[in-house]
Amino acid sequence: MLSALHTVETMGSVTIGDLAAAEGIAPPTMTPIVSRLEESGLVSREADAVDRRVARVTISREGKRLLERSRSRKTAYLARRLRSLDGAERETLRRALPVLEKLVGEDG
Numbered sequence: 001m002l003s004a005l006h007t008v009e010t011m012g013s014v015t016i017g018d019l020a021a022a023e024g025i026a027p028p029t030m031t032p033i034v035s036r037l038e039e040s041g042l043v044s045r046e047a048d049a050v051d052r053r054v055a056r057v058t059i060s061r062e063g064k065r066l067l068e069r070s071r072s073r074k075t076a077y078l079a080r081r082l083r084s085l086d087g088a089e090r091e092t093l094r095r096a097l098p099v100l101e102k103l104v105g106e107d108g
Helices: 002-011 016-023 027-039 061-083 087-104
Strands: 043-047 055-059
Touching: 002 016, 002 027, 002 055, 002 061, 016 027, 016 055, 027 043, 027 055, 055 061
Parallel strands: none
Antiparallel strands: 043 055
8 A cells, every 4th residue: 555655646646547557456456455545544536627437546645644754764774774784784785876776766
C-alpha cells in the first residue's frame, strides 16, 4: 500500500489503470488497494472531468504526512546504520555511490 501511495504522490492525479501499470499489477488487483487507501483517508477518488466512468486517485494531506513519517523513519534508521560503519566501510560506500545512484535513478 505504501508503494501505491508513493506512486500516486509521484504521478499526481492518476487513473487506477495507470496506477496499476506503474505498480506492475492488474487493475482488478489495484482496486481493493485503492479502496483501503481511500477508507484510511490517504487518497481521494473522484470521477474524471472528461470521462465520468473513469476514477482518478489523488493523495490526501494525511497520505502525504504518512509518507513523510515513513521517509523520516527510514532516514533515521539508515543514519544509525551508517554511523556503525568504520572509516574504511564508509569510504567503500562513498566510492560505490555512482553505481548506487544509477541503480535507483529516475531515468533507469
